Amino acid sequence: MSKEITSRKDDYSQWYNDLVIKGSLADYSAVRGCMVIKPYGFALWEKMRDQLDKMFKDTGHVNAYFPLFIPKSFFSREAAHVEGFAKECAVVTHYRLKNDASGAIVVDPDAKLEEELIVRPTSETIIWDTYKNWIQSYRDLPLLINQWANVVRWEMRTRLFLRTSEFLWQEGHTAHATAEEAKAETIQMLNVYADFVEKYMAVPVIKGVKTASERFAGAIDTYCIEAMMQDGKALQAGTSHFLGQNFAKAFDVKFSDRDNKLDYVWATSWGVSTRLVGALVMAHSDDDGLILPPKLAPLQVVIIPIYKGSEKKDVLDAKGASFAQQLKAAGISVKFDDNDNSRPGWKFAEYEMKGVPIRIALGLRDLENNTVEVARRDTKEKISMSMDGLTEKIVQLLDDIQQQMYNKALAYRKDHITNADSWEEFEKLLDEKGGFISAHWDGTPETEEAIKDKSKATIRCIPLDNPQEQGKCILTGKPSSQRVLFARAY
């Protein structure tokens, strides 16, 4: 019945691709590195987006929209930024096509742009160029603006949701009168992301700061939340950057303070993307399909009638429709699937594949006993429940599933953060156990790079509130004052 999925232990990477395709989340497209987000995947993204948008608005942010294109010269204004972003970009050079002598459609050489336009890989430059016109005085600050948009980074190796040339995201860009205020904003948004990922996606994260070499191009500090996937690899789930005055200086954005003194404006930026959909899939699902947390599942409950021929079909249908009505009234997204063309077994497999948190089956025996069969997608446990007070029990069960999914992911992560105190131990852990490895590092980018070259593991972050502890770098033996988290990453 079920469309076949590669098992996690046979090929984790193929398992992920199978889930995304067969779970109807996304599809490949005719354009290299770009995906199509299918309706079911987009419904999931919409739920994530709407919740994040609410959290941004609750913290005083408003949405706006800035141009897709950025003049090439804008990138050169911030030295680090151009190195980090302008290199692998889609470049618009012409604005017209024409028919050539043979009638074929070709680029019109007469329609060459004076200055090439870059399809935005991120929008700091075009936004700070605009802020220049919006900010004169401290009264214009803070500016707390977010944008939901598509961006393009020309990736050579792409994977559905995790790394695509075009992706959807939000990018917050805020402007402040003081460094302290900007730093507080950076941390506030890191906390918003952590709350969202933990409470809605049911994925625990570690909050930390990136090393200099992993910083956003143009940032003073990059904060991140790091999640652990079921194969022990890390996935960066969101970043929040304290940009200092770098972009204000690059675009000459000054404000007069209360004492009428001119100073450059302080900035932050922060973003999460459709990559989170990939993280959600990888963190929870199993070999039978997706497992979605109730708070984000497009469909939370499916009710399936089990007919035996036409016996009492009308009673089953009426009962099923009535339960659906009650659940809907309680704010639950529910479907009563009375489609006659598919057999129950096929439906069970299909909704398992799609990760619907609760399946309710309703048969003749249930009618006699005043019960229904309730199956949880996360544990595959089946419970016979009395029909009395069903709605309240389902509401409670959805909460339980949400919490248990988080607990399970947290327990896995706890089991997979391990200290290593020598290079041999470090390599062995990486190869045999995986997960995050907490180890001493001498603090130099050279050592960081050497470790990456030898082991393919990167420093995921220096956790916030990291305990200080004397030790020796696992590679060089040089002194170190704290452990940092290493992992192989997506």
Added chain:
Amino acid sequence: MSKEITSRKDDYSQWYNDLVIKGSLADYSAVRGCMVIKPYGFALWEKMRDQLDKMFKDTGHVNAYFPLFIPKSFFSREAAHVEGFAKECAVVTHYRLKNDASGAIVVDPDAKLEEELIVRPTSETIIWDTYKNWIQSYRDLPLLINQWANVVRWEMRTRLFLRTSEFLWQEGHTAHATAEEAKAETIQMLNVYADFVEKYMAVPVIKGVKTASERFAGAIDTYCIEAMMQDGKALQAGTSHFLGQNFAKAFDVKFSDRDNKLDYVWATSWGVSTRLVGALVMAHSDDDGLILPPKLAPLQVVIIPIYKGSEKKDVLDAKGASFAQQLKAAGISVKFDDNDNSRPGWKFAEYEMKGVPIRIALGLRDLENNTVEVARRDTKEKISMSMDGLTEKIVQLLDDIQQQMYNKALAYRKDHITNADSWEEFEKLLDEKGGFISAHWDGTPETEEAIKDKSKATIRCIPLDNPQEQGKCILTGKPSSQRVLFARAY
């Protein structure tokens, strides 16, 4: 106090630009033809988008997302489509920049794409290329998919919201088993658009069908809703296309029907864009600023306390905050503006500029009399209202304003649809009265073109359910069986 706005009678076009800029809806950007949608303008667009999205979902549609880029060759597959769209497009030719010998950032000639990519001006081609993989049998139909996206059309003459190189829109793309079903969908979505524009934007529209020369490139029939602006010019507010089997044939999308016979799939597409924001501004506003219909206004009510020094300031503040609380509980978007830094007169002008439908002023005299002063933005009428039952009265007043704004626009339109029965009359009406002119036309594209050349008026549409009536073409005198609507248009 008020930022100055050019008056409509002095310069209608400048009046519009002033409103958009000074009403904080949008701003120019560093990229030719692209605008920045400011937070207030975006909040307005969000309300429009959310309502439309609800109406699409209520009619069974789901959202998805398709790539920004379209391979150049895709456009050539549908002959009319390439003529209509591929010509004025942003073309991506390279995927990398590099530093040249002098260190300047230049396009890397080694990173030239094998096939150029077009930034989507509309997505029929990439979507039908995808549908080919999704549709095999009648069981896969209908596909009722919508996309919210940015698109780019390289416009030579741009105007904020009305015509920009990049704009935001939605594009519905549906696939059906029969021509009848696709035609019914085309009309259904035209009706959804008309309902939205009339009931939410308070702008009356005429539903009609376009002449062959005004059809969407690749459509069999293009249906449209046409609105009239305050200067009598027409603005096309939305289009819904019956595409026949044109795109299915171009992308070889066939399905097997119930009898296992293969046939090409039938298609529709339909879209509205941020252009609607421009229509909203032009249809209702006045020389003091925006006038927004209550159902779409980001802020529906503002409450302004009128202090005399510090006398009873705390009582005024408590009263104002309490009214705001009550209105909010009734689902009204409200702000209590107790900012001490601005004088009431400045605030009045500012909220008038922004088109907030109702302003409530609350002063010492009001406290004594148990009243408030309620000012309507649309008529500028001021009413002294008892504080008792204020919420209910405000809810009612918002409804009244919505209805009266529609009635006013409808009355204007009724006054500005005029029959013309000779060329002289036609030209005179266009130049002196404006509006829509109902006139006979011989039905040929040549005459349509000649009329356009001579008068700058185009056929806006042939209204649905148009009465049949024998007459003579105003230009050629040839026989005609019905009047059509002409106008100069945005």
